[in-house]
Each structure stands twice: as structure tokens, then as C-alpha cells.
Amino acid sequence: MTHLVTRRLSVEALLAQVQSPERGGTCVFLGTVRNDADVSAIDYSAYESMADEEIERILAEAHARWPDVRVMLNHRLGVIPAGEASIAIVAAAPHRDAAFAACRHVIEEVKKRLPIWKKELRGDGSEKWVEAHDHR
Amino acid sequence: MSKVSVRFFARYAELAGCSWSAVNLETPATVADVISRVREVFPGTQAMPPRPLAALNQRHVKLDAIVNEGDEVALLPPLSGG
Numbered sequence: 001m002t003h004l005v006t007r008r009l010s011v012e013a014l015l016a017q018v019q020s021p022e023r024g025g026t027c028v029f030l031g032t033v034r035n036d037a038d039v040s041a042i043d044y045s046a047y048e049s050m051a052d053e054e055i056e057r058i059l060a061e062a063h064a065r066w067p068d069v070r071v072m073l074n075h076r077l078g079v080i081p082a083g084e085a086s087i088a089i090v091a092a093a094p095h096r097d098a099a100f101a102a103c104r105h106v107i108e109e110v111k112k113r114l115p116i117w118k119k120e121l122r123g124d125g126s127e128k129w130v131e132a133h134d135h136r
Numbered sequence: 137m138s139k140v141s142v143r144f145f146a147r148y149a150e151l152a153g154c155s156w157s158a159v160n161l162e163t164p165a166t167v168a169d170v171i172s173r174v175r176e177v178f179p180g181t182q183a184m185p186p187r188p189l190a191a192l193n194q195r196h197v198k199l200d201a202i203v204n205e206g207d208e209v210a211l212l213p214p215l216s217g218g
Contacts, residue, residue: 031218044217047145047210050194051217075217087218107218115191115210116217117146129147130216 003055004048006078009088018070018092025096027103029089035082038123042130044077044086047115051075058109062091062102069093069102075116138163138205140170144181146213148188151180167192168199170209184211 011028019026033042055073062071073089080086087110091103118130137160144152152174159173167190175182189212192201203209 045146046217047143047191047194047212050191050210053194111215111218113196113215114217115145115212115215117213118216119146129213131214 002048002052003072003074004046004052005074005076007076009074009076009085011088011090014072014074014088014090015092017072018090020070020092023068023070023092023094023099025094025099026090026092027096027099029087029103029107030085031087031107032085033080033082037120039082039120040123041079041081041121042086043079043119043121043127044075045117045119046075046077048077051114051116054113054115055110058106058113061109062106065105066093066098066102069098071102071106073106073110075110075114077116079121137161140165140203140205141208142170142174143208143210145210148181148184148211148213151183152178153180154178163204165203166199167197167201167203167209170203171199171211174211181211188212189215 071091075087089103089106091099093099120128139158141158144155149155161173191210193208
């Protein structure tokens with residue numbers, strides 16, 4: 001199953017994959033495209049097969065570290081308008097501490113490891129590749 | 137001589153002028169050797185940093201990782217997912 005999508009992200013669909021009655025705490029993280037510096041949209045591209053495998057590895061590591069937590073994520077690719085989400089992560093656990101910790105861990109690993117790149121599209125028609133240190 | 141697949145992404149694909157190619161070199165070699173060969177074959181990639189991020193067969197590796205015939209080396213601009 002791929003974690004990479006080109007449609008609008010659905011938090012509901014992700015929640016359905018992790019929530020259950022014994023998990024009382026669910027944490028949702030959404031990363032959305034900011035409109036700073038006249039950015040109207042970001043075009044996301046990826047080394048798709050590796051990104052998908054890397055996501056699998058990140059989720060497996062999270063599962064090994066927090067066995068009671070279920071975590072899922074989707075990353076959207078293609079042109080995403082400002083204000084729409086590029087990534088959604090959901091983590092459900094028996095208690096909130098583990099849900100927050102796992103969710104935080106996964107987004108930080110995503111930032112460090114996923115072979116995904118952003119090109120900012122500006123209102124004036126110009127474009128600019130984003131280097132990692134520009135946005136944290 | 138052995139053939140090694142090379143993939144370029146994002147800005148590096150623009151520098152190389154392609155996203156997928158192959159280079160010939162003696163193997164076993166290192167990822168750094170492959171990058172040196174790439175800089176010869178695709179002069180635009182000389183604008184890449186001296187030590188770019190790289191993946192070997194879809195895993196992040198250091199530049200001293202060993203490359204064999206048929207392997208795939210990917211050159212990755214600074215990551216900006218999320």
C-alpha cells in the first residue's frame with residue numbers, strides 16, 4: 001500500500017486505520033503549505049519508491065519503540081495550494097503521552113529522511129527549489 | 137567495465153538534464169567514485185555540492201558505500217519533505 005497520494009489528504013480515512021476502543025488518545029499532525037513570501041502553491045516531487053519504503057521503515061521503527069501505538073501517515077505530492085495539507089500523521093495509543101511522542105518522532109524522521117522535494121510557486125510566476133534549512 | 141544506474145531528482149535532474157541514466161566504471165567502486173564519473177559525463181552536475189546526499193538501491197548511504205554492477209545510485213538534493 002502506498003503512503004503517497006496526489007489527492008487531498010483525508011484525516012478521517014487515516015483515523016479509521018488507527019483508532020480502536022482500547023486506544024484512548026489520538027494525536028493528529030497536519031503540515032500545510034504556508035503562503036509566506038508570495039507562495040501560492042508548492043509542487044512536491046519524490047523519489048517515490050524509496051520514499052514509500054522509507055515511510056514503511058519509519059513506521060516500523062515507531063511500532064518497535066511504542067508497541068501499543070498505531071501510527072499512519074500520508075504524504076501528498078504534486079501541486080498543493082497554500083492552506084492545503086501536504087502531510088497528515090495520526091497516532092493512536094492507550095494514553096496520550098505515547099500518542100504525542102510517536103507522532104512527534106515520525107514527523108521529525110520524515111523531515112530528516114524522506115526523499116521529497118519542494119518547489120515554491122509564487123504569485124508572480126517565479127519558482128524556487130526549497131533547501132531543507134530554509135524551512136524547519 | 138560495469139554499468140551502474142544513476143537517478144537524479146529535483147534540482148539535480150535540472151543540472152544533469154535528465155532524471156535517469158547509467159554510467160560505466162570499474163566495480164566494485166564507491167558511491168563517491170560513481171559521483172566523480174557522473175560529474176565527467178554530466179558537466180552540469182559539477183554544480184552539485186562536493187558531498188551530495190546519496191541513496192544506494194533505495195537506502196540512504198554514506199559516500200564510501202560499495203557499488204556493484206547493476207546497482208542504482210540516486211543523488212538527492214537537500215531533503216524538504218513534510
